[in-house]
Amino acid sequence: MDTSPRALLLQKVMRRIPRQRLNATLEKWGLLPLEQRESLDFTQSTRELTETLLDLCQKHDFSVKHIAGLEMTYVMDFPEKRKWHALHLQNQGDDAASVDLTHFKETFKTHLTEITRQVCLNVRKHTDDAIWIRIAWGDMRSQESQPNHLKAVYIVHYLQTPYAFTTTLTSQQKLIIFQALGFATGFSSVNDANLTGMSLTAIKDLLIRNYQQVSPAMRRSTIETRKCLDKNPQIVGEQLADAEMRHELACEAFGDQELPQLQTVVYKLETKFRDDTHTTEDPIRCTVKFSSTNVLESLRDCAQKGIVSTPVSHLLSLITREGRNVFHVADTRPRGSQQDADRTNP
Structure with a gap:
């Protein structure tokens, strides 16, 4: 063989x-x-x-x-066969808006090969103005190592947008690719956008708001339609009013159209045990994870049915407003303070 x-x-x-x-x-x-x-x-x-x-x-x-x-x-x-991580390109230089495929390809490849020669690149431009890069890495600890094509990583960058998407990277690969992306696009910094998912289209649409979000006028029209459909003599007015209110508040948080398909939402929580006289030195940490084939649709449905309280928590509505599905929530209260302490870190 x-x-x-x-x-x-x-x-x-x-x-x-x-x-x-x-x-x-x-x-x-x-x-x-x-x-x-x-x-x-x-x-x-x-x-x-x-x-x-x-x-x-x-x-x-x-x-x-x-x-x-x-x-x-x-x-x-079939990009949905892999898990994608979004990157945010920041601090745009004067020449960032004029970057084309040829410039991007040459600059990216030059910077990457200056750092390590144990790589093999394939670069293509897709029909939707996305630049696709496939990188096979060798062992950077050895000058004789050959690229391992069985463990290649992929990078997708949409020209004229400050976003890129990668498959899973090691910490060393991430550092090198962040630098190469910055040089090739004209941005001075590249950061994790705290957004992951199996659907590349969904996380791209969520970041660049390329999906139809409901407007107040659209919500009123939807509510009037539901009033006609939901009227039933066996349903008392109070129940109908509550259902309509839950639907409207769910629409305010998530919209009334088809939502980008995310599989998870993760909240990393950190706090300290405290009372009026004592605060622990070591933080208490936990992670809350919501999972579904379409977690945004599931959360909206839960809000509409009263499973999730309404108005929807701002920590849930931030998913669509900020284009993220990984959040770090820290308790920053000083000792003895009674004010709200939840803070979402970038």
């Missing part, structure tokens, strides 16, 4: 691409001639089909970087 990096990567890619999507993915990859694609027998087992493709790759002398392009084609079509 071939154990070369090219063969191992192709085996991994073939295991991930659904059989019904394989032909379309190979067509988008664009490196195999039509007659060779048509000659493939998609009824074969994955192993047999992989061996056939590997023979074709050897015939065309495709390198591991070419196979990395096949994986990249699949990931660009």
